[in-house]
Amino acid sequence: MPMAPFDPVSALAGGVLIGLASLLLLGGLGRIAGISGILGGALGRPDADTPWRLAFLLGLPAGFVLWAWLRGELPEVHLQTGWPGMLVAGAIVGFGTRLGxxxxxxxxxxxxxxxxxxxxxxxxxxMLTAAATVFLIRHVIGEGA
Incomplete structure (x- = not known):
């Protein structure tokens, strides 16, 4: 699968925006921008925090749509696995998020x-788990090489 060339300007801009969003959430509401915690709270019983949680979560795909609109194109997405693999991977990530x-x-x-x-x-x-997973998938199992 061909990789997109590294663009330091967009990488820096993305990092700055993530940092700014985290700072605004912490400074404005005193909350940590942990997506799993925000999602978990939004899925629970509605309370005073529900509106900002939903706004934050809706802002994630809205930011992508805005970025695609500004660039005038959608990025190509190449999945290296099918839906069963994606579901298993999502479940493992969810389990790890709760465990951690x-x-x-x-x-x-x-x-x-x-x-x-x-x-x-x-x-x-x-990070160590991610590196071990990539190593196992690419060099031991042999997929995606």
């Missing part, structure tokens, strides 16, 4: 910025 008490956005972006030792450990485990 948070996700990469909560721990990796917000937790590291707050110098949280727990988030540092969680992020190291996320």
């Amino acid at each position: 008490s948070g996700c990469t956005s909560g721990h990796g972006v917000c937790g590291l910025a707050r110098l949280s030792p727990r988030s540092l450990v969680a992020t190291v485990i996320f």
